[in-house]
Amino acid sequence: MRLEMSSNRQQRLCVAMMRNVGGVIVLSLLLVFVQLAAGESFSPPGTPKNIICRSPEKETFTCWWEPGSDGGLPTTYALYYRKENSDTVYECPDYKTAGKNSCFFNKNDTSIWVTYNITVVATNALGRAFSDPVEIDVVYIVMPNPPEEVTVTVIEDTNWPFLRVSWEPPEKADTRSGWITLIYELRIKLENEDEWEVHPAGQQKVFNIFSLRPDSTYHVQVRCKPDHGFWSEWSGTTFVKVPDYFPRERSMWILIAVFAAFIILTFTFIWLSYMKIHNLKHYVLPPVPGPKIKGFDKKALKNGKFEDIFSSLVVSDFPPTTSNYEDFIVENLEVFVPEEQELIMEDSKDLQDDSIKSENSTCDNDSGRGSCDSHTLLIDKGGGDKEEALQSDQEGSQDERVPTSPEEVMEEDLLACCDEKNSPDISEKVKFTPSLISPLPRYNLMNQPNPPEIGKKHCLSDSLLNPDSLPSYFTQPPSTKNDFRSNPWECNFNHKQHPLHPQTTGKEHLQVQNEISWVHVDRTEASLGVQAPSVRSTEYVEVQRVSGGNMVLLHPVSAGQENSGTMSHQTEHYSRVKTVNNDSGLLLLQKESTGEEMGICLSEEEVESRATSNGYTASITPTSEKPMVGINSTLPILDDRMASGYVDTATMFGLPTY
Amino acid sequence: QPGRLAPISPLFVALVCLAFCSRLSRMKAASICTNSQTGCHFLSLANLFDRVIHHSARMHGISNDLHSEFELYFLPSKNRVSRNCHTSTILTPNGKENAQRIAREELTEVILKLLLAWRDPLWHFHQNMARHHKFNNLSSNKSLEMSEMVHELRKGVQKVAEKMQMLGIISNSLGTLGSREALLASDSPEWRLMNDYNLLYCFRRDSNKIQNYLKILKCRIVPEHGC
Numbered sequence: 001m002r003l004e005m006s007s008n009r010q011q012r013l014c015v016a017m018m019r020n021v022g023g024v025i026v027l028s029l030l031l032v033f034v035q036l037a038a039g040e041s042f043s044p045p046g047t048p049k050n051i052i053c054r055s056p057e058k059e060t061f062t063c064w065w066e067p068g069s070d071g072g073l074p075t076t077y078a079l080y081y082r083k084e085n086s087d088t089v090y091e092c093p094d095y096k097t098a099g100k101n102s103c104f105f106n107k108n109d110t111s112i113w114v115t116y117n118i119t120v121v122a123t124n125a126l127g128r129a130f131s132d133p134v135e136i137d138v139v140y141i142v143m144p145n146p147p148e149e150v151t152v153t154v155i156e157d158t159n160w161p162f163l164r165v166s167w168e169p170p171e172k173a174d175t176r177s178g179w180i181t182l183i184y185e186l187r188i189k190l191e192n193e194d195e196w197e198v199h200p201a202g203q204q205k206v207f208n209i210f211s212l213r214p215d216s217t218y219h220v221q222v223r224c225k226p227d228h229g230f231w232s233e234w235s236g237t238t239f240v241k242v243p244d245y246f247p248r249e250r251s252m253w254i255l256i257a258v259f260a261a262f263i264i265l266t267f268t269f270i271w272l273s274y275m276k277i278h279n280l281k282h283y284v285l286p287p288v289p290g291p292k293i294k295g296f297d298k299k300a301l302k303n304g305k306f307e308d309i310f311s312s313l314v315v316s317d318f319p320p321t322t323s324n325y326e327d328f329i330v331e332n333l334e335v336f337v338p339e340e341q342e343l344i345m346e347d348s349k350d351l352q353d354d355s356i357k358s359e360n361s362t363c364d365n366d367s368g369r370g371s372c373d374s375h376t377l378l379i380d381k382g383g384g385d386k387e388e389a390l391q392s393d394q395e396g397s398q399d400e401r402v403p404t405s406p407e408e409v410m411e412e413d414l415l416a417c418c419d420e421k422n423s424p425d426i427s428e429k430v431k432f433t434p435s436l437i438s439p440l441p442r443y444n445l446m447n448q449p450n451p452p453e454i455g456k457k458h459c460l461s462d463s464l465l466n467p468d469s470l471p472s473y474f475t476q477p478p479s480t481k482n483d484f485r486s487n488p489w490e491c492n493f494n495h496k497q498h499p500l501h502p503q504t505t506g507k508e509h510l511q512v513q514n515e516i517s518w519v520h521v522d523r524t525e526a527s528l529g530v531q532a533p534s535v536r537s538t539e540y541v542e543v544q545r546v547s548g549g550n551m552v553l554l555h556p557v558s559a560g561q562e563n564s565g566t567m568s569h570q571t572e573h574y575s576r577v578k579t580v581n582n583d584s585g586l587l588l589l590q591k592e593s594t595g596e597e598m599g600i601c602l603s604e605e606e607v608e609s610r611a612t613s614n615g616y617t618a619s620i621t622p623t624s625e626k627p628m629v630g631i632n633s634t635l636p637i638l639d640d641r642m643a644s645g646y647v648d649t650a651t652m653f654g655l656p657t658y
Numbered sequence: 659q660p661g662r663l664a665p666i667s668p669l670f671v672a673l674v675c676l677a678f679c680s681r682l683s684r685m686k687a688a689s690i691c692t693n694s695q696t697g698c699h700f701l702s703l704a705n706l707f708d709r710v711i712h713h714s715a716r717m718h719g720i721s722n723d724l725h726s727e728f729e730l731y732f733l734p735s736k737n738r739v740s741r742n743c744h745t746s747t748i749l750t751p752n753g754k755e756n757a758q759r760i761a762r763e764e765l766t767e768v769i770l771k772l773l774l775a776w777r778d779p780l781w782h783f784h785q786n787m788a789r790h791h792k793f794n795n796l797s798s799n800k801s802l803e804m805s806e807m808v809h810e811l812r813k814g815v816q817k818v819a820e821k822m823q824m825l826g827i828i829s830n831s832l833g834t835l836g837s838r839e840a841l842l843a844s845d846s847p848e849w850r851l852m853n854d855y856n857l858l859y860c861f862r863r864d865s866n867k868i869q870n871y872l873k874i875l876k877c878r879i880v881p882e883h884g885c
Binding site: 058059085107110111112113114137139174175176177178179181203227228 | 715722742746750752753754755757758863866867869870873874875876877878881884885
């Protein structure tokens with residue numbers, strides 16, 4: 001049935017067309033004959049194509065087609081349409097309104113939500129051509145006109161002006177009744193540019209544009225689209241000129257600030273260039289002292305091998321076994337002072353008693369402070385005898401080490417003392433107490449008639465006994481200023497110093513640092529009078545080497561201390577003093593032979609002192625009359641190689657008592 | 659420790675109550691309008707209209723998508739069967755003048771009729787799609803959504819109609835007449851004869867009609883907002 005209907009339709013179409021074109025055909029035939037005589041060819045028309053229908057307001061619509069070839073003959077075009085579910089064929093009511101090759105459907109002929117089936121037929125004298133039918137529904141072919149009355153104004157209320165674009169919907173589109181809903185879009189560009197900036201605007205009819213460039217011209221265009229349809233053409237360009245604006249107040253402050261900053265920076269750079277870079281660097285970034293932990297390898301730290309570093313710190317024989325205890329104790333030689341100083345000694349002794357308990361626990365290998373009081377340690381280990389620090393140059397050492405000159409010796413000492421680069425592998429035996437140090441500088445007995453005048457610092461350390469490790473400790477010279485604490489690291493070698501006069505006020509605290517720890521040395525005061533290092537407690541005295549043999553000159557004390565004898569050469573041989581008998585007997589501890597380099601010249605007495613198992617007892621008998629300390633001839637001989645001593649007891653040995 | 663919480667909890671409760679009450683009062687203030695204030699009523703009607711219009715726009719969008727998919731994948735032949743939508747029996751204005759000339763009650767009735775007429779066919783369509791896996795999952799979800807939306811939109815428009823009747827904007831002639839015609843339309847077996855493509859085509863058009871009619875109705879009754 002449907003096929004029949006379509007054929008009927010076509011028949012009716014043909015009939016209608018026939019009537020219209022009948023006359024035309026006759027004429028065209030004549031023309032054909034004429035032209036045939038002229039020698040041209042004719043053909044039926046080509047099919048019309050590309051039928052496009054558009055409605056501007058959803059109330060009317062227009063269809064346009066593209067004519068095919070006309071075959072050389074005059075060709076007419078006709079548009080026929082059918083409505084949905086109806087077989088009635090209608091022809092286009094209006095070919096004119098919309099221009100050539102168009103068909104306009106007015107309101108009466110337009111039905112919305114109805115499918116139109118449209119066909120265009122081209123006819124010429126030789127034939128007809130039917131286009132492909134096109135089905136449209138007006139609702140979906142709406143393409144409105146561009147928006148109208150596009151106005152752009154520059155709003156200059158604030159410091160930063162902006163554009164306000166406003167427009168109206170196209171006149172024909174009825175948005176007021178809700179028949180059509182339009183959405184808008186605008187685009188803007190600078191005059192010189194090619195690229196537009198597109199802004200969707202929804203259903204609103206006003207739009208603001210910010211961030212404008214001052215003193216420039218903009219082009220603005222707007223277009224619209226219904227819910228389901230096509231975009232309109234862009235509206236005509238609207239030109240707008242943005243005035244030249246520049247918020248003066250703010251910009252001026254900005255300029256001033258920038259300028260001032262620039263000037264300040266310039267001056268800073270000039271100042272920096274005048275300052276030494278080194279100073280500046282030290283001023284800004286004070287050098288960080290490296291770790292001075294025995295067994296700590298900085299390089300390993302940099303490599304990041306933490307296990308290695310920490311393992312190296314672990315010393316296998318720590319805590320030391322009891323058998324080695326004596327080795328670690330750094331004893332100070334105590335030198336009895338003459339009676340006049342006994343009072344002071346008593347005081348110091350009392351103080352020591354008090355401090356023993358408190359300081360007992362502070363003794364720590366790892367502490368950076370000289371928290372270990374040697375006297376406390378001595379008491380712990382040695383049985384409570386107070387010991388006095390002694391330093392004495394060992395006479396015997398003179399033999400072992402032949403210093404070329406006192407100066408050289410001093411230099412050696414200097415180097416020994418100030419060598420901070422000691423490898424951290426200090427002999428493990430020297431763990432506990434650092435060696436005691438003599439607060440007094442040594443004097444160069446050789447050179448100077450008044451040796452006490454010579455100021456030279458002693459650098460003492462346990463590690464002196466250790467050939468491998470040079471001490472990295474320093475002793476502060478007891479200066480009258482009492483500032484020895486300030487630079488524990490520094491080895492102040494000041495030959496001109498006069499710190500033969502130890503401060504007479506209060507206790508002195510010497511800080512000795514060896515690689516292990518600090519030794520806190522309490523020094524009793526100027527009770528150290530002359531020669532005899534009066535102090536009972538950890539009074540350190542420097543024992544001048546007794547040149548003559550059994551003479552020990554002790555002088556931590558004031559410069560006025562007279563050294564009885566000449567000083568032997570300044571080679572320092574130190575032995576550790578373990579205990580000091582109350583009767584001024586010195587027990588010199590020697591390290592078990594670790595092969596320290598320290599050559600200790602042993603006097604005969606020193607040799608004797610080696611008798612005991614772990615230590616040697618050297619007894620020193622101070623005389624009450626004289627500050628000299630006498631050493632028993634029974635003192636064991638200190639071996640050279642038994643390093644440890646910082647106290648130069650060599651000279652002490654064999655000192656005759658006075 | 660309960661000891662510490664004891665004094666706090668009533669305070670807390672009081673605060674919560676205060677917060678809620680203030681909110682409630684605010685809401686009430688918004689919704690309670692004295693009858694004398696007509697502006698208040700119109701405002702809420704406009705909101706209702708906006709809601710149903712948005713709803714119908716979404717429904718139309720889904721139907722458009724489904725139709726395009728169908729057309730893409732199933733390539734119906736050029737010589738289609740006539741599109742005899744089962745709702746063609748419902749007289750609908752097919753032009754602007756006609757739509758503006760028609761009475762508000764009639765227009766509302768047309769909308770309701772259309773919505774009612776499509777309730778069953780869409781449901782069956784969805785069942786058909788799901789059963790035969792003719793669509794992918796996304797399209798199947800859309801068909802379900804479409805059928806649900808028809809249902810909800812109809813309720814919404816009913817509410818709007820009630821509101822308008824209450825406000826006296828439209829007379830109370832709605833009701834039985836519309837439903838009868840709609841029932842006739844939905845009972846007609848024609849819709850079962852439609853193939854899927856036709857169904858989608860018809861529904862796409864009808865949803866467009868519904869959306870358009872609602873807009874016209876809104877701009878006629880409450881024109882001050884967005885018309």
